Amino acid sequence: MPPRRLLLTPGPTPVPPEVLRAQAEPLFHHRTAEYQKLFEEVSRGLQRIFKTRSPVYTFTASGTGAMEASLVNFHSAGDEILVVDAGKFGERFWRIAKAHALKAQILKVPYGKAVSPAEIEEAVSKNPNLKSVCLQLCETSTGVVFDLKEIGRRLRGKNCLLIVDAISGLAADRFEMDAWGIDLAISGSQKGLMLPPGLAFLAVGERARQQMTGAMLPRFYFDLALYEKALKDWDTPFTPAISLVVGLKEALRRIEKEGLEKILKRSETLAEYTRGEVRKMGLELFAERPSNGVTAMKVPAEIDGEKILYEIREKEGITLAGGQGEMKGEIIRIAHMGFIQKEDIDCGLRALETALQKKGTQQR
């Protein structure tokens, strides 16, 4: 067991000490005024992070649960939707759609590339039956951030919901739900929000809300009507993950104390620094339009990317991320979101450099 544990993965990310401590406090009951006060505070705090005046619902679930909620509450079987597939999480959207008998038209984008806003606009203009467009803010598996502002602008006035998985992007890449015309926005606890995994969020704009009653897909645990009713009393329909919600309060307080703008600026600076260092190491960046939350780099052809990461984790206690799905072994990813500091990034990059140099020497 290595003496330290440094997480530089795009989820889970390191959790600040006061958040860890808050989660170790004895539990209290969730059907109390004390919990309602807490849940009001975090629900309002989340609205400020999503930059929306619409309600944000909290599920006890992984982020994928909120992705499913964003489809099942607003669609009926056979509905046509457009899914941007530029990586593992785009793919997840159409897998969920398929499981629920939605007709998903897939806009395939090569891994590492950003989707063209014009292409989305064209696809939507061509097919007036499209009920929604689903895509990521940051496609975590490739480190690409999409131009949601421009995509939102082009879809304005179209009769089609814009559904954004901002799980890894939120509080790292700029995101403005209301200003950009986004109808549904999804996030999770274990990324920019600096919490352990276990909470998923769904912000529901007014236009989307109006489509809920007509949506016939079966649902229960993720049925927003139940959450909507409960949120009127700052409550949830089912027992919430209380300790994580307590932690969320501390994490949101930290974010508000630093200020979201400063955090976004810090992520940007850290991302630029990371990309510069990666280039200096002679590695090629993978993402055409790189996220400020995570940097992906190509693994040199002669190197086994998975093996390198394994060695760094075992020897140094530092966890970097590899590629997912068809990118396995092809790329290495390092996160710079949430509680991750420049010093952490330096540790990760130096460990990577050393490991790559050793491999180079061994192979010569």
Next chain:
Amino acid sequence: MPPRRLLLTPGPTPVPPEVLRAQAEPLFHHRTAEYQKLFEEVSRGLQRIFKTRSPVYTFTASGTGAMEASLVNFHSAGDEILVVDAGKFGERFWRIAKAHALKAQILKVPYGKAVSPAEIEEAVSKNPNLKSVCLQLCETSTGVVFDLKEIGRRLRGKNCLLIVDAISGLAADRFEMDAWGIDLAISGSQKGLMLPPGLAFLAVGERARQQMTGAMLPRFYFDLALYEKALKDWDTPFTPAISLVVGLKEALRRIEKEGLEKILKRSETLAEYTRGEVRKMGLELFAERPSNGVTAMKVPAEIDGEKILYEIREKEGITLAGGQGEMKGEIIRIAHMGFIQKEDIDCGLRALETALQKKGTQQR
């Protein structure tokens, strides 16, 4: 804010200090050998608690998520099922069934009463189309434990799944999944397992497993096929609530150290003691067949049950549970499962006695 916080509710229950501490440890990544080892340990530990050789799947969700999983993975729209409704959680089963267009035949049992095993056998014999029987081990809302051993015996050889919500009963009331012929068993983290809420469990027997592929209800987040594939590598398909799983390891170690048999015996003794004390206070017990996990008592007609509980919580920092749904204000419930000790029960009962006496004096 009262100086202490004593939870005597049938979920969440108090969490032992070493479990709280474990959850405050810095996170590690879940796609690692370290996590696989942890997840193997807890998954095998859960099998011993459920008393089954079949796999137990862990969801990041409230217990209700696992209830939904127990229906959507084994049924198709229009399937007929029998639901025992003897309280709020029986009712939840048929609400989930209704949301998924199952034809639920309801066996209504008056609140506070236990379902008759003979009635279940009769209903199943009369309707050969029934695909499953759904009921609780302990109906938490009334404090009644059902005779699952006898129900299992009477359904043996019938072509019908026996689905048991053991959320509040597990590790408090005796439960033997394999020996009693139970096909699917559900539980949650925040009851006898002494964890915060956020994890739900589903143990899947072989006969149930064989029906998965033919079950056509749409599902994704709760699709067991994905969990089954992942569990082969002691993994989950979606990012798990890592800190809760770390806590679960500690909780299971505590349970194994004391021994499940001893814990069941201790719950039984504590339940008998509690019922005796309640009777001494001149209160009437509510449950016909009382659970060893929670004791329900009737609130005297002249007393406002909800107000009493509010006062005890505000003044003493002790949380007792009231009635749920149509039982609101009618009953008071006190839990004696998991980490709850005799001293805690005494504190709760004395606080209740004092509050009831004051009310009596005021009204005279």
